[in-house]
Amino acid sequence: MGFGGLLEFNVAETPSTLGYWLLENFDPMAGVIKLRDGRELHVEADDVTHVLGIPNGRTVIKRKAKNLPHPVVTEFKxxxxxxxxxxxxxxxxxxxxxxxxxxxxxxxxFLILITxxxxxxxxxGYVISRIIPNFEDSDRAQELSWGSYIKKCLAEEVIDWRGEEE
Known part of the structure; x- marks a missing residue:
């Protein structure tokens, strides 16, 4: 499925200092990480997948609308x-x-847990069922755009976090 790189990642959790640093220094609109010396590191979806050792296909990962039934979600539940x-x-x-x-x-x-x-x-600790329809054909997981999805989730988290702080 393309997630073998995670076996080598050797991190049990995101260190809180790193998580906080990302929240403080990632610009979700520009897609850049602001470095200590003032430079900016532009982050692309491919960068995310290379660092994590996961696949990055071309198929966009979508969240289904809440309360919209889907047969795979129904079967999962x-x-x-x-x-x-x-x-x-x-x-x-x-x-x-x-x-x-x-x-x-x-x-x-497995894909539900990874996500x-x-x-x-x-x-x-609850499973996010709105992403499950993306895994209907689990043999095509490597075709999903994991890097873009991770970057999107980070951007949303930064925006939410900063909104709570203000």
Missing amino acids: SFFTNHSPNITTYLVGDELLTRDADSIWFKRM TCLVECCGN
Whole structure:
């Protein structure tokens, strides 16, 4: 699926200092990181994927509209009928471990965990189901534009964070 580079990443969590520094120094409108010496480092989607060792295809990752039904989301939620709508990453991880590694739902759940834990993190630990339709064909995950999506999520987070600060 193209995420082997994450195995070499060797970081258990984003250090809070780095996270705060990115919030302070990333300009979401210009797509640049302001460096200490005043220079600016322009960040492209390919830069993100090279650093993280993940694929960067051409297919845009989209969020479905809230409350808009989708068959893959409905099927996903059916695995967690006792917990829906509050499905946590912990529950998905447990369910993933019951699946054969070649199965479509193992792959989908892996992508759901990657996205929810590493890209578009949710503070309450719940899975973000609006991205699940992107994983309908999990064998094409490497064709998704992961770098663009990560950069977009960072930009949104910076804007939200700065809005709360002001």
